Amino acid sequence: MTYVTPSPLPLQTFRDEELSFAERVDDLLPRLTLDERLALLHQFAPAVERLGIGAFRTGQEALHGVAWMGPATVFPQALGLGATWNEDLVRRVGEAVATEARAMRTRDDRVGLNVWAPTVNLLRNPLWGRNEEGYSEDPHLTSATAVAYTRGLRGDHPVYWRTAPVLKHWLAHNNETARDTSSASVRPRVLHEYDLRAFRGAVEAGTVAGVMPAYNLVNGRPNHVSPYLREHLRRWSDEELLVCSDAGAPSNLTDSEKYFDTHEEALAAALIAGVDSFTDHGTDSAPTTARLRGALEQGLISETDIDTAVRRQLHVRFRLGEFDSGLDPYADISLRDFDTPAHRALAREAAEQAIVLLKNDGVLPLAEGTRIAVVGLLADTCKSDWYSGTLIRTSTPLDGLRERFGAAYVSYAEGADRIRLKCRAGWLHVPPGPGEPGPGAADHESVGGQESASARESAGALDPALLTGRTDLPPLTVGTEPTDFDLVDWGDGVLTLRAPDGRYLSVADDGFVRASADRPGGWVVQETFGLERHGDGFLLKHIGTGGYVSVATEGLKVAAPAEMAAMAEMAEVFELTVVERGEDAVARAATGADVVLVVAGNDPHINGRETEDRTTLALPPHQERLWRAARSVQPRTVLALVSSYPYAVREAEAQLPALLWTAHGGQAAGSALARVLAGDVSPGGRLPQTWYAGDDALPDLLDYDIIGSRQTYQYAEDPPLYAFGHGLGYSAFRYEDLTAGILDGTRLTVGVTVTNTGPVAADEVAQIYTRAVDPPVVRPARQLAAHRRVHLLPGEARRLEFQLDIEELGFWDVAHERWTVAPGAYEVMAGASSRDIRRTATVRIEGAPAAARPVRESGLAAVGYDEQYGTEIVDRSRTAGDSVTPAGGETGAGEGAGSGAGVEAGVAAAGELLYRHCDFGPGVDAVTIEAAGAGSVQIMGGPLLTVPPTGGPYAYTSRTAGFTAAGVRDLRLRLRGTVRLHRLTFHPSGTAPSAPNPRGSTR
Incomplete structure (x- = not known):
């Protein structure tokens, strides 16, 4: 292909501060060569010196303080910020974090202003490894907290931003197990009522620059090529939202997920889907730019696609004041604004x-x-x-x-266990380091495990590489003098061992075991071990490498990966002596x-x-x-x-x-x-x-259907140990005079008086929940609609008023594929937690009930079920659409056969779908299914439609059979094998594509 050299436009135009950002981007974009524009698509965008444009990096971690860039004010974990239920506080924390990012940048230009925070994934399952990063299991609380934090990060200037926040991780991401290959099956109701709501509030509030897709797949399709980016995210805002890939995720599309055959196809699909910045291969942009250029040369993308992504990046940079230092209200932030007394006080608050x-x-x-x-x-x-x-x-x-x-x-x-370890050659011993006193010099009882500098800093702030222990200290030895170690058992067979001076046993790149770490840490933790019973003793396994500890000439060592098989047999057997139980x-x-x-x-x-x-x-x-x-x-x-x-x-x-x-x-x-x-301080967290x-x-970790499996406080039926919203204090509160009404048919107004009836000043978190009394579909037993944290003196009463959009009472109507608020009675509940409701009022929404599903006229999308058993949602194609298949059936082989998780060997995977209130009108006499794979679709009380192997998961075929139905009735389907059902079409009399067999066989 050929590329025309940019015309020599006046250099000052895109720096004209009188023009809008859009006009200035329009001027700057054609000045950039193709190579320069391609380079901007990588996380580490180089400078364009001929235009006076500096280098730019997407991605500065700032979840609860500026991370990975050295000393900074550290606030409570995001989960802790969520527990405050206090948006004003969270906003102020966001302001402090963004201010420190600006301040730190004045001494280190690696500190970025495009911050990747907050994480708004909903805490559906508390076993998720990244539970600490989220705010809440509830979409309202998560959204409100995210709006507050990003408002602080963004700043309140109408034009310029303090930092440019990016929300993580789009979408339905709540497991680390097989996180880059597992697929979350998210039915339309869960998508619209739960997962999307966590992101939408901050986007619509105009406080975020964009989002980061998650590693996982949703409905069989990787998030990095999700059509939801254009179908939902970009429709929520008129701003040029930036989508930054997660680290390594572009390569995953081909390598681990095998969703595309080539990296060129993968990056092209991601770019077209809406990914604007590719985080891959660390600071080396060459592989990414080469793949994008290859995609361009193969015709998989166009220069327009490239320009679209570059345009979004440039908009962010203009908002951050990069080209307008004279007008940027945050440009004068300096190190005097770092680690201030105010920030310290805020951290404690x-x-x-x-x-x-x-x-x-x-x-x-x-x-x-x-x-x-x-x-x-x-x-x-x-x-x-x-x-x-x-x-x-x-x-x-x-x-x-x-x-x-x-x-x-x-x-x-x-309370650590104090132990000694002995092998055939003698006692395990920690030799003193150069110029250090021998073991035992420290007071064992006073060792506190104090934290020190982040281990990540030693590896380079921008590269989450394998972190290893120090090598300047001597390895552990074996001899006649024992060392007493502190052993802490963290559960699941994971333990740490600490020398008397407080240093943790750690394994460095050379494989030797040293007492060298201030704390456990690193991308791969090198300070954790396991004891495996072996005869009368134990093998000591290093969890980070999977190798076993043995005694070498130079000291204690763990096998290198290539030596593990041999070293396992050579592993030392240790006798463990308990000096004192914790x-x-x-x-x-x-x-x-x-x-x-x-x-x-x-x-x-x-x-x-x-x-x-x-x-x-x-x-x-x-x-x-x-x-x-x-x-x-x-x-x-x-x-x-x-x-x-x-x-x-x-x-x-x-x-x-x-x-x-x-x-x-x-x-x-x-x-x-x-x-x-x-x-x-009276505790006020919830x-x-x-x-x-x-x-x-708990449901299965990979079960994302909170409705069907009754997850979170909204649907769970068994009483919890402690309820969502629970929290006590040193005072007591009375709730009175709850009022609720409908204003102008669009707003729900709620008022309640809260009085501190106890002896001390304290905070109360007033929580407003709603419930549909007689819903047409399964709805939450309670759903948080509003909340407010207030500080009340003893005897003080305060009237709290809330106004809510009536749409918040609605749900996603799968029958008509739209958001709807069903007419009927709704309870409004005020209380101190989701299970501690003090006052209840009722409002009524007027209107006609929704009509039945118009299946005779519109057909039936398979994914629009009301209930399901044993199925999962998969991708209709690599770019758009959903189908439904039996869970575990994807690994099956042959017609009607399947095997996989939960499927008995030799038995076809099977699942059921239920569609309520299907309106067949005056009648139909045939049905056509659109399906791929191999297996069958059984309409209960109707025909069995067999789907012979179609040649692949995206090779769809139509199968028709006789089926007679009239009026409104429920429809139940049974799926078997690896069939992927996308849609059903019902034919009025005489309109079927071919005459149905009266016995109901397929044609």
């Missing part, structure tokens, strides 16, 4: 507001002079996570309580205390994180032992859970007088917890997701 009091039988708040034993694996640590910045300062629970109550009143024991240390510390505070929870890098889902809601047995040991000595034991996700703690709830929960609270976590325990009583209450 956010940490305080995120704390949720789950239970209190009167033991809290703690009085002055109370002797407190602070124990537990998280009692003296301030944890960070994968998306944290480097902590400038830390406050652990022990720090906070000693500061608040005085060191003389606070004792401490961590529960004994806890019991000793609890003796003489008036109250014991057990601080339990998770390390965000272990057992539940990006790439790794949890397997259970249970608290790890090690931590169960600790709270039980504390209670056995002192019944006044309080359990504080500091975690990235909920736990099922039924026995603790039954036996302990008080429980609290907080997400990891950032740099001020300890002081915040201490102030709440002391009563300086649960942003359901705490289930046990694993048996």
